[in-house]
Amino acid sequence: MLDQTEQIGQERTTNDGPIVPRATDFAQWYQDIIAAAELVDQAPVRGCYILRPNGYFIWESIQRDLDARFKRHGVQNAYFPLLIPMSFIMKEAEHVEGFAPELAVVTHGGGEALEEPLVVRPTSETVIWSTFRKWIRSHRDLPLLLNQWCNVMRWEKRPRAFLRTAEFLWQEGHTAHATAEEARRYTLENHVIYYDFLEECLGLGPVAGEKPPHERFPGAVATFTLEPMMQDGRALQTGTSHDLGDTFARAFDVSYQGEDGQSHPVYATSWGMSTRTIGGVLMVHGDDRGAVFPPAVAPVQVAIVPVPGRDDVSTRAVEAAVSDLRRDLSGAGIRVTVDDRPGLRPGAKYFHWERRGAPLRLEVGPRDVAAGQAMAARRDTGEKAPIPMSGAVAAVQALLDAVQLNLRARAHQMREARTFTVDDRAGITESVLKGYAFTRWCEDRECAADMQAQSRGTIRCFPFEKHGDEFRPIPEDHGPCGWCGNPATRRVLVGRSY
Amino acid sequence: MLDQTEQIGQERTTNDGPIVPRATDFAQWYQDIIAAAELVDQAPVRGCYILRPNGYFIWESIQRDLDARFKRHGVQNAYFPLLIPMSFIMKEAEHVEGFAPELAVVTHGGGEALEEPLVVRPTSETVIWSTFRKWIRSHRDLPLLLNQWCNVMRWEKRPRAFLRTAEFLWQEGHTAHATAEEARRYTLENHVIYYDFLEECLGLGPVAGEKPPHERFPGAVATFTLEPMMQDGRALQTGTSHDLGDTFARAFDVSYQGEDGQSHPVYATSWGMSTRTIGGVLMVHGDDRGAVFPPAVAPVQVAIVPVPGRDDVSTRAVEAAVSDLRRDLSGAGIRVTVDDRPGLRPGAKYFHWERRGAPLRLEVGPRDVAAGQAMAARRDTGEKAPIPMSGAVAAVQALLDAVQLNLRARAHQMREARTFTVDDRAGITESVLKGYAFTRWCEDRECAADMQAQSRGTIRCFPFEKHGDEFRPIPEDHGPCGWCGNPATRRVLVGRSY
Numbered sequence: 002m003l004d005q006t007e008q009i010g011q012e013r014t015t016n017d018g019p020i021v022p023r024a025t026d027f028a029q030w031y032q033d034i035i036a037a038a039e040l041v042d043q044a045p046v047r048g049c050y051i052l053r054p055n056g057y058f059i060w061e062s063i064q065r066d067l068d069a070r071f072k073r074h075g076v077q078n079a080y081f082p083l084l085i086p087m088s089f090i091m092k093e094a095e096h097v098e099g100f101a102p103e104l105a106v107v108t109h110g111g112g113e114a115l116e117e118p119l120v121v122r123p124t125s126e127t128v129i130w131s132t133f134r135k136w137i138r139s140h141r142d143l144p145l146l147l148n149q150w151c152n153v154m155r156w157e158k159r160p161r162a163f164l165r166t167a168e169f170l171w172q173e174g175h176t177a178h179a180t181a182e183e184a185r186r187y188t189l190e191n192h193v194i195y196y197d198f199l200e201e202c203l204g205l206g207p208v209a210g211e212k213p214p215h216e217r218f219p220g221a222v223a224t225f226t227l228e229p230m231m232q233d234g235r236a237l238q239t240g241t242s243h244d245l246g247d248t249f250a251r252a253f254d255v256s257y258q259g260e261d262g263q264s265h266p267v268y269a270t271s272w273g274m275s276t277r278t279i280g281g282v283l284m285v286h287g288d289d290r291g292a293v294f295p296p297a298v299a300p301v302q303v304a305i306v307p308v309p310g311r312d313d314v315s316t317r318a319v320e321a322a323v324s325d326l327r328r329d330l331s332g333a334g335i336r337v338t339v340d341d342r343p344g345l346r347p348g349a350k351y352f353h354w355e356r357r358g359a360p361l362r363l364e365v366g367p368r369d370v371a372a373g374q375a376m377a378a379r380r381d382t383g384e385k386a387p388i389p390m391s392g393a394v395a396a397v398q399a400l401l402d403a404v405q406l407n408l409r410a411r412a413h414q415m416r417e418a419r420t421f422t423v424d425d426r427a428g429i430t431e432s433v434l435k436g437y438a439f440t441r442w443c444e445d446r447e448c449a450a451d452m453q454a455q456s457r458g459t460i461r462c463f464p465f466e467k468h469g470d471e472f473r474p475i476p477e478d479h480g481p482c483g484w485c486g487n488p489a490t491r492r493v494l495v496g497r498s499y
Numbered sequence: 500m501l502d503q504t505e506q507i508g509q510e511r512t513t514n515d516g517p518i519v520p521r522a523t524d525f526a527q528w529y530q531d532i533i534a535a536a537e538l539v540d541q542a543p544v545r546g547c548y549i550l551r552p553n554g555y556f557i558w559e560s561i562q563r564d565l566d567a568r569f570k571r572h573g574v575q576n577a578y579f580p581l582l583i584p585m586s587f588i589m590k591e592a593e594h595v596e597g598f599a600p601e602l603a604v605v606t607h608g609g610g611e612a613l614e615e616p617l618v619v620r621p622t623s624e625t626v627i628w629s630t631f632r633k634w635i636r637s638h639r640d641l642p643l644l645l646n647q648w649c650n651v652m653r654w655e656k657r658p659r660a661f662l663r664t665a666e667f668l669w670q671e672g673h674t675a676h677a678t679a680e681e682a683r684r685y686t687l688e689n690h691v692i693y694y695d696f697l698e699e700c701l702g703l704g705p706v707a708g709e710k711p712p713h714e715r716f717p718g719a720v721a722t723f724t725l726e727p728m729m730q731d732g733r734a735l736q737t738g739t740s741h742d743l744g745d746t747f748a749r750a751f752d753v754s755y756q757g758e759d760g761q762s763h764p765v766y767a768t769s770w771g772m773s774t775r776t777i778g779g780v781l782m783v784h785g786d787d788r789g790a791v792f793p794p795a796v797a798p799v800q801v802a803i804v805p806v807p808g809r810d811d812v813s814t815r816a817v818e819a820a821v822s823d824l825r826r827d828l829s830g831a832g833i834r835v836t837v838d839d840r841p842g843l844r845p846g847a848k849y850f851h852w853e854r855r856g857a858p859l860r861l862e863v864g865p866r867d868v869a870a871g872q873a874m875a876a877r878r879d880t881g882e883k884a885p886i887p888m889s890g891a892v893a894a895v896q897a898l899l900d901a902v903q904l905n906l907r908a909r910a911h912q913m914r915e916a917r918t919f920t921v922d923d924r925a926g927i928t929e930s931v932l933k934g935y936a937f938t939r940w941c942e943d944r945e946c947a948a949d950m951q952a953q954s955r956g957t958i959r960c961f962p963f964e965k966h967g968d969e970f971r972p973i974p975e976d977h978g979p980c981g982w983c984g985n986p987a988t989r990r991v992l993v994g995r996s997y
Contacts, residue, residue, distance in 0.1 A: 082543075110604070
């Protein structure tokens with residue numbers, strides 16, 4: 002039987018099943034709202050998922066927003082191959098140790114056994130740095146700032162939609178720099194981009210921070226993370242930026258000739274964000290009625306439900322008003338749908354669009370038409386209020402903006418309310434059942450392992466504070482480690498995690 | 500030694516090498532302009548290529564344009580898994596026969612041998628139709644119109660950048676319909692979308708038509724193709740739309756309940772366009788100076804080259820004018836770059852941007868500044884003419900539009916001038932050395948095989964005429980087959996192909 006932290010719920014593929022309340026069974030609730038919103042389906046290969054149109058639409062919206070942020074930061078997109086020679090993965094000792102257990106291996110191609118097995122990329126540092134060797138010769142070739150949008154594969158023993166899937170979609174950025182300092186600076190700049198994206202587009206209210214050494218990416222000298230809190234109090238790591246030092250440049254023998262005519266090592270960063278963020282959106286914003294999508298990524302932003310009249314004349318008046326409303330909203334670039342399915346009562350349609358997470362519902366009945374208004378219902382708060390038909394675009398836009406901001410504010414409030422400053426084992430153990438423990442830690446790996454074994458809490462990060470566009474470590478705080486009592490100088494966030 | 504038709508040229512990865520003239524060695528010219536424009540690099544795995552930022556940018560531009568066309572046609576994007584159980588591929592006899600020799604096979608995952616081998620998708624009909632079985636129950640579920648943007652893999656013995664690569668990027672559309680007639684109509688509607696895209700965005704001047712039965716997609720009842728002519732007279736198949744009949748519905752046991760309460764077969768279409776189109780852009784528009792990109796997809800649309808003055812004052816005036824010009828063009832959404840690399844003469848910069856295919860170059864020197872103008876040089880014609888600095892945006896936009904249209908017109912003229920109406924073997928044999936033969940064909944597969952063996956020409960298609968938004972077959976033309984003399988009723992296009 003699976004441990005409680007590995008309870009994953011039963012996957013459903015029909016979209017009209019019941020939604021178990023969060024308080025009853027959070028894992029099952031997660032599966033249920035995914036089914037209700039028709040986001041994924043199971044694939045024939047275990048651990049792989051099909052992204053249905055609603056699920057893929059959210060990913061496309063994430064791509065569009067994030068890609069524009071990268072491009073403003075000077076990054077260019079490229080594409081490196083799916084298959085990587087096994088010998089490349091073996092070149093960097095930590096890297097192979099980290100990824101070997103998760104590899105999918107191609108042994109046959111074109112009807113013949115291959116001389117060397119090829120791995121389906123779990124990440125692309127090795128193939129990219131083998132190429133950078135050709136592209137980087139001189140200081141004029143640096144910095145080199147690339148990103149790719151692609152699929153990767155990491156075999157999963159306990160798959161769960163969006164959170165842990167054998168194949169997933171992501172972006173992976175890879176940059177090369179002339180100095181260690183510049184690589185570190187770039188890593189942190191990128192991490193700010195990630196943070197702002199999670200805040201502004203997805204409203205996840207993450208904590209940003211640095212991972213302890215034992216949680217770094219294999220081969221990295223520093224790994225920065227973003228850790229939004231899910232509604233069950235657990236952390237979901239939703240984006241990491243790695244300062245790779247000269248690890249990969251050494252492994253692939255990449256150096257550059259400086260202005261001084263000498264050969265110098267090259268410093269690397271890499272950073273990735275994946276479809277896992279969609280799992281975060283679901284678990285931060287969803288409620289017992291179903292998914293709740295931030296307007297920035299919602300497949301349908303506004304669902305219009307016409308309420309028929311008692312006679313044909315009033316019904317036709319409703320249809321005409323709805324048609325105009327749809328045209329106006331759609332013309333303004335708002336993603337709107339009219340639910341004119343016959344034979345369904347308006348209440349069933351309200352229910353349908355709530356389950357699917359549409360941020361706003363507009364109800365239009367004969368009385369609304371007579372009053373020149375539509376009734377707007379917010380998905381996040383359930384509040385209903387009329388908006389004028391003339392000027393509907395501005396009113397809807399204002400409501401969508403309000404939903405977007407409220408979801409973000411709610412995520413912050415939840416995390417802050419469930420983050421507990423504690424200084425002893427009991428405090429840590431209790432806190433991680435509800436959310437995050439903010440405690441001093443001695444930075445000893447064995448202490449963290451003991452904490453995890455006994456409390457299921459792991460060191461999520463040394464948290465940062467954001468000052469303008471910069472992350473800074475929080476001030477030191479000397480005292481006994483909250484877990485083992487040995488001297489400590491810094492506080493960390495401890496939490497259970499996905 | 501490779502046959503002349505398989506001569507592929509030497510791949511170059513440096514971008515400053517010579518460009519062999521087209522007339523000397525077309526295959527080497529192709530490799531040379533790819534290197535000059537820095538579009539791809541070779542990957543460590545044979546047959547795979549890295550899309551460098553310039554190459555990937557063109558693909559992104561293609562994606563954006565084509566994706567919008569699909570969405571206007573009611574198609575939604577989704578994502579199906581990379582790995583497909585071998586047994587799925589085996590389910591449809593023609594399909595497995597067509598793809599088995601090209602498969603890459605995963606035999607190990609997560610450190611263990613798999614019970615069933617998995618293939619890296621060569622195309623996704625099988626996994627998609629195994630899923631459609633779950634999604635299609637009633638007539639209300641139809642039509643189902645999906646598309647995915649993804650990577651696919653088909654092992655290649657003779658790889659060539661963009662044209663034949665082991666892994667490539669593409670989109671594959673898959674639709675399900677209630678009747679055979681609707682599926683056929685949809686296939687043709689999609690083919691019109693492809694045609695318009697190749698015309699309006701890439702300016703390739705393709706012929707649209709239907710493939711003869713022996714050239715159909717494995718499992719299709721009809722395959723429609725687009726066949727632009729390259730500058731060496733050969734055809735490049737750059738997009739195909741397949742009417743799949745109920746082949747895959749039968750193989751995967753998909754049916755739907757109609758309004759009549761009875762079970763009915765489901766009819767399918769699929770259609771794909773890939774990075775191969777970029778090879779078409781290069782071979783249709785390029786010249787002996789390098790690549791020539793249509794403005795719609797050019798990574799850099801306008802390269803501004805400042806020409807320094809004889810003194811600091813005039814040089815600074817040039818810099819200021821160039822800075823304003825860049826700001827104005829960039830603000831209007833034009834992709835502009837200023838080549839301010841120190842230590843390079845303007846002529847070297849002109850040469851650089853010609854090799855990289857920028858459609859327009861603007862030269863700005865002290866005399867231009869004094870005259871309130873910039874000198875505009877078109878990449879397609881080499882024509883130079885001044886444009887006013889005030890109003891530069893409109894002038895540049897007009898020139899870009901003119902380049903876009905001229906490239907398309909040139910492609911049409913080339914194809915028309917090199918398409919020969921012929922009625923005998925000598926005519927066919929001579930024509931396919933220069934371009935296309937337009938000849939009657941008896942529709943016998945053995946005749947086509949003999950024609951190919953002796954002339955290297957293959958039946959490209961039964962060509963269509965476009966009437967408004969519709970393709971129609973050209974009128975019948977009864978007479979002897981141009982190759983074997985047996986009775987024939989229709990004319991075909993014959994050409995050598997990539």
